[in-house]
Amino acid sequence: xxxxxxxxxxxxxxxxxxxxxxxxxxxxxxxxxxxxxxxxxxxxxxxxxxxxxxxxxxxxxxxxxxxxxxxxxxxxxxxxxxxxxxxxxxxxxxxxxxxxxxxxxxxxxxxxxxxxxxxxxxxxxxxxxxxxxxxxxxxxxxxxxxxxxxxxxxxxxxxxxxxxxxxxxxxxxxxxxxxxxxxxxxxxxxxxxxxxxxxxxxxxxxxxxxxxxxxxxxxxxxxxxxxxxxxxxxxxxxxxxxxxxxxxxxxxxxxxxxxxxxxxxxxxxxxxxxxxxxxxxxxx
Amino acid sequence: xxxxxxxxxxxxxxxxxxxxxxxxxxxxxxxxxxxxxxxxxxxxxxxxxxxxxxxxxxxxxxxxxxxxxxxxxxxxxxxxxxxxxxxxxxxxxxxxxxxxxxxxxxxxxxxxxxxxxxxxxxxxxxxxxxxxxxxxxxxxxxxxxxxxxxxxxxxxxxxxxxxxxxxxxxxxxxxxxxxxxxxxxxxxxxxxxxxxxxxxxxxxxxxxxxxxxxxxxxxxxxx
Numbered sequence: 250x251x252x253x254x255x256x257x258x259x260x261x262x263x264x265x266x267x268x269x270x271x272x273x274x275x276x277x278x279x280x281x282x283x284x285x286x287x288x289x290x291x292x293x294x295x296x297x298x299x300x301x302x303x304x305x306x307x308x309x310x311x312x313x314x315x316x317x318x319x320x321x322x323x324x325x326x327x328x329x330x331x332x333x334x335x336x337x338x339x340x341x342x343x344x345x346x347x348x349x350x351x352x353x354x355x356x357x358x359x360x361x362x363x364x365x366x367x368x369x370x371x372x373x374x375x376x377x378x379x380x381x382x383x384x385x386x387x388x389x390x391x392x393x394x395x396x397x398x399x400x401x402x403x404x405x406x407x408x409x410x411x412x413x414x415x416x417x418x419x420x421x422x423x424x425x426x427x428x429x430x431x432x433x434x435x436x437x438x439x440x441x442x443x444x445x446x447x448x449x450x451x452x453x454x455x456x457x458x459x460x461x462x463x464x465x466x467x468x469x470x471x472x473x474x475x476x477x478x479x480x481x482x483x484x485x486x487x488x489x490x491x492x493x494x495x496x497x498x499x500x501x502x503x504x505x506x507x508x509x510x511x512x513x514x515x516x517x518x519x520x521x522x523x524x525x526x527x528x529x530x531x532x533x
Numbered sequence: 534x535x536x537x538x539x540x541x542x543x544x545x546x547x548x549x550x551x552x553x554x555x556x557x558x559x560x561x562x563x564x565x566x567x568x569x570x571x572x573x574x575x576x577x578x579x580x581x582x583x584x585x586x587x588x589x590x591x592x593x594x595x596x597x598x599x600x601x602x603x604x605x606x607x608x609x610x611x612x613x614x615x616x617x618x619x620x621x622x623x624x625x626x627x628x629x630x631x632x633x634x635x636x637x638x639x640x641x642x643x644x645x646x647x648x649x650x651x652x653x654x655x656x657x658x659x660x661x662x663x664x665x666x667x668x669x670x671x672x673x674x675x676x677x678x679x680x681x682x683x684x685x686x687x688x689x690x691x692x693x694x695x696x697x698x699x700x701x702x703x704x705x706x707x708x709x710x711x712x713x714x715x716x717x718x719x720x721x722x723x724x725x726x727x728x729x730x731x732x733x734x735x736x737x738x739x740x741x742x743x744x745x746x747x748x749x750x751x752x753x754x755x756x
Contacts, residue, residue: 301606302755322609332604334595336550345546348539349608 251313253277253396253428259297259307266452268293271307273447273457275396278425280418282443282460283432284518286526290452291432292329295400299326311396322350325389329401331381335374339367339384350392361387379410386417397421397429403438411435415442436518446518450525460518467521468504471496472511481508487524498524536610540618541625547601548591560584561637568638569645575660577641581634582627582668589623589672590691593684602756616680616748620740623672631665660719662729666736671695673743681750 254275261268268290275281285291296302298309311321333342339362347353362369365383373381382402389397397418403411415438418429433439439446439460446463448456456463470485473494482488484506485497498520504513516524560581568577596602605615674694678687722728 296603296756299603299606301603326607328600328603328607330600330603332600332607334547334550334599334601337546341546341549345543346608348542349536349610 251277253312254298254430255310255313256294256298257308257310259294259309260305261293261297261302262305263293266290266293268297268452271297271449271452271454273454275428275430276445277428278422279444280422280429280431280439280442281445281447282436282439282518283430283447283449284434284436284439284522285449285455286522287434289449291434291449292400293452294449295328295398295430295432299398322352322392323394324396324398325386325392325394327382327385327389327397327399327402329404331373331378331385333373333381333384335372337373338369339371339373339376340369342373342384342388343369346388347392352393354391354393358387358391361390379406382406382414383410386414390417390421395427397427397431399429400432401434402431403433403435411438414438418442434522436522440518448521448525455525463521464516464518466501467498467516467524468501468513469496469516469520470499470507470511470513472508476508476510478508481511487527489527498528536614537618537621540605540610540614541621544592544618544622547595548588551588551591561633564634564637565641568641572642572645573660574635574638574642575664577638578631578634578661578664579668581630581637582665585627585630586668586672586675586695588626589675590679590684590688592619592622593679593687597684600756602754606756612752613748616744616751620676620744620747623669623676627665627669627672635661658723660716662723663719663732666732667698670736670739671698673739677743677746677750680747680754683754 252274256271256273256275259268259271266288271290271294273281283291283294293302297304297307311324333345337345343355343358347355347358359369361367361383365380365387367376367380367384367387373384376384386399386402389399399418403414406414418431419442421427422429431439431443443460445458446456446460447454448463456466467486471494472481474492477485477488477490477495484499484503485495486499488495488497498516499507499513507513563580563584564577567580568574570576592601602615610618671694675687675691678690681687682690
């Protein structure tokens with residue numbers, strides 16, 4: 250399996266925050282979810298890859314090409330903050346961005362506007378956040394991009410709009426030469442769409458690989474009061490104790506070391522983020 | 534279309550919402566009023582150039598508000614193209630303004646003369662040449678500040694060149710016996726054709742230094 254994007258050793262320091270040796274791949278033909286709690290470094294990593302901010306060190310190779318960080322027409326980008334001028338109409342947005350792409354497809358853009366219910370005469374400031382995201386997505390999909398990089402596109406959207414965007418992304422990667430890097434903290438969207446996950450926590454990559462491997466790697470663990478001894482405490486990540494017992498996460502490989510009364514079950518991406526984040530705070 | 538051409542087009546699209554018919558009409562009326570009141574084309578030109586200077590800051594204002602510097606990167610526009618494109622946009626905006634203000638001023642003066650307002654329209658070719666050059670030089674001082682600090686932070690500092698220009702104008706006219714004295718002095722200076730060349734060379738040098746500074750500043754900025 251080849252990679253459309255290879256990120257190697259990205260580093261960036263901002264006062265107290267350090268993005269440390271971020272390394273991951275985005276495989277061809279799949280959706281890679283980029284997850285982590287707020288402030289973990291998702292947007293910084295994306296901005297570094299896009300050269301919006303300068304990396305202290307590291308590189309990003311797109312389509313196997315050597316050299317520098319990404320600046321390429323073949324990627325479509327949707328940022329978390331809308332980029333278009335409020336007083337532009339939807340048509341102005343097309344006029345503004347289309348000259349920068351040699352492969353711009355006006356018909357495709359018009360089709361997306363129709364599909365998303367976007368009126369070309371409407372001003373950007375009159376659009377809801379969801380519609381603004383859709384406008385960015387329409388532009389990102391209308392120049393035959395091979396890689397879509399989306400930074401929190403679904404945050405603040407209602408479930409219907411989120412589902413619509415997820416559907417669109419699934420459709421996009423049916424062409425095996427195309428891929429998506431989808432940053433979000435709403436992991437429910439990724440449960441449905443992502444094939445691969447890169448999990449960033451406190452500026453470092455905590456996991457990168459297939460989503461199923463991540464979900465199999467950990468298990469949710471719960472137990473009653475008194476069952477949490479010091480040995481077990483060492484195994485439980487992000488342990489939360491309350492009157493009726495405890496809950497946390499363990500590595501599935503350690504499941505056979507757990508006492509018999511303790512219950513283990515499948516874990517969700519959301520829970521992995523929560524327990525990992527809590528575990529990291531406990532270890533600080 | 535080359536990235537540079539596309540970027541200059543993007544600059545015009547960015548400020549287009551502010552070029553409304555209402556605004557243009559208002560600016561036209563201001564130019565006519567000042568020209569007719571002073572019976573001098575260079576007055577109309579100066580108000581036109583003041584408005585152009587205001588517009589020069591618009592891409593920075595709008596860019597800051599709409600996260601456009603990040604957008605340029607997503608459009609694969611490098612920082613050299615952004616800086617050069619903005620200087621070209623500024624130059625084109627000034628050329629359009631000079632032509633617009635000159636035409637409006639000339640027509641309004643001729644109309645005033647035809648309708649018998651009984652004054653002698655004056656055209657001082659030295660002032661006509663110097664006025665846009667001075668304003669463009671002021672803009673050249675402003676642009677590096679905008680590129681370094683962004684519009685919000687540079688707003689106050691960018692007024693300083695204009696305050697200095699106004700102070701210089703008041704001092705100068707006071708020293709040389711009013712506007713007529715300044716007019717006479719300019720006529721004397723620009724009687725020698727070599728003066729035009731010196732002004733052009735000085736202007737080119739200011740713009741070149743300004744461009745280099747803007748490039749250095751903008752390359753260091755992160756968004």
